[in-house]
Amino acid sequence: MRQGEVASKGSWTGNPLGGVTAPEALILPDPATRFSRTAERLEALSTGHPMADWLRFMARLAQAQHIAATTLRPIVGPEPAAVQQAVDAGMPPLAADGHRRDPVWRDGLAVLLDRMEGDAIPAPARTIVAKLRELHAEALEALADDFLLGGVAPDDAGAALYVAAALQVYFTRLAAALPAAFLQLLPERGLCPCCGSTPVSGVVTASGSTPGTRYLYCSLCATAWNHVRAVCITCGQSRSLSLKGIESDTGAVKAETCDDCHTYAKMLYQAQDMKVDPFADDLASLGLDMLVAEAGWLRHAPNPLLLIG
Numbered sequence: 001m002r003q004g005e006v007a008s009k010g011s012w013t014g015n016p017l018g019g020v021t022a023p024e025a026l027i028l029p030d031p032a033t034r035f036s037r038t039a040e041r042l043e044a045l046s047t048g049h050p051m052a053d054w055l056r057f058m059a060r061l062a063q064a065q066h067i068a069a070t071t072l073r074p075i076v077g078p079e080p081a082a083v084q085q086a087v088d089a090g091m092p093p094l095a096a097d098g099h100r101r102d103p104v105w106r107d108g109l110a111v112l113l114d115r116m117e118g119d120a121i122p123a124p125a126r127t128i129v130a131k132l133r134e135l136h137a138e139a140l141e142a143l144a145d146d147f148l149l150g151g152v153a154p155d156d157a158g159a160a161l162y163v164a165a166a167l168q169v170y171f172t173r174l175a176a177a178l179p180a181a182f183l184q185l186l187p188e189r190g191l192c193p194c195c196g197s198t199p200v201s202g203v204v205t206a207s208g209s210t211p212g213t214r215y216l217y218c219s220l221c222a223t224a225w226n227h228v229r230a231v232c233i234t235c236g237q238s239r240s241l242s243l244k245g246i247e248s249d250t251g252a253v254k255a256e257t258c259d260d261c262h263t264y265a266k267m268l269y270q271a272q273d274m275k276v277d278p279f280a281d282d283l284a285s286l287g288l289d290m291l292v293a294e295a296g297w298l299r300h301a302p303n304p305l306l307l308i309g
């Protein structure tokens with residue numbers, strides 16, 4: 001199997017003389033395009049979709065994230081020595097549950113709340129936005145901690161959408177500023193090497209010098225990392241994997257199910273559609289999640305923007 005890389009912010013490190021090239025182990029996100037691409041793709045996928053209104057709402061949120069990601073003041077990331085220390089210990093340098101947040105993430109939340117108002121937004125969402133605006137810093141930090149530690153209370157699920165979206169902006173900007181040369185994949189290959197979060201989906205490339213590589217995309221910081229194909233991303237077994245899709249669609253989105261650990265993860269195939277986006281296509285293929293869940297497989301990890309179910 002030939003392996004390739006996804007053209008992104010990272011420079012290409014292939015061998016110009018030809019021969020076998022190794023895929024890049026990880027590709028840091030580019031905050032200038034990460035959210036605008038998702039917004040564009042969600043808009044495109046909404047046409048004729050049974051959940052068109054919701055996808056357009058999520059496109060609007062992604063567009064608001066783009067504005068936050070490209071206009072907020074710079075964040076000071078961890079010192080290179082601290083990054084090196086974490087990497088040497090096999091730990092993610094931005095460990096989402098242990099990282100001390102810069103309050104700028106709340107400025108990002110304010111940008112999102114400003115953009116998610118008006119008649120285009122359904123009334124229940126406007127109520128949640130209005131409530132969030134009244135919360136003090138400590139309450140917002142507590143919501144962020146609950147989200148990052150996986151303990152969002154059912155009553156807070158609506159608010160958690162915006163908190164999660166603001167934290168995606170924050171961690172994406174932080175990851176983008178990490179010293180790429182220091183970073184390494186974690187011993188636990190199913191987790192993000194920058195922040196330790198679970199992936200939202202995987203993309204199997206069809207472009208670049210060596211197509212056919214699988215990259216998992218971090219659900220929080222959008223870092224992409226190489227993960228061997230035909231190995232379950234949850235339990236590492238390869239005995240009982242299979243791909244399930246919806247017959248009537250393009251075949252670009254499949255659920256990779258594992259009968260060893262009874263989980264599944266979404267995989268997107270550029271060979272079927274070069275425009276797949278790991279965040280947008282995951283949301284737009286909720287129907288596939290429902291089918292696979294009904295058949296008894298558990299999703300490997302939730303999409304952070306879908307905690308409300």
Ligand SMILES: [Zn+2]
Nearest residue numbers: 192195218221
């Ligand atoms: Zn991450």
Ligand SMILES: [Zn+2]
Nearest residue numbers: 232235258261
């Ligand atoms: Zn498994």
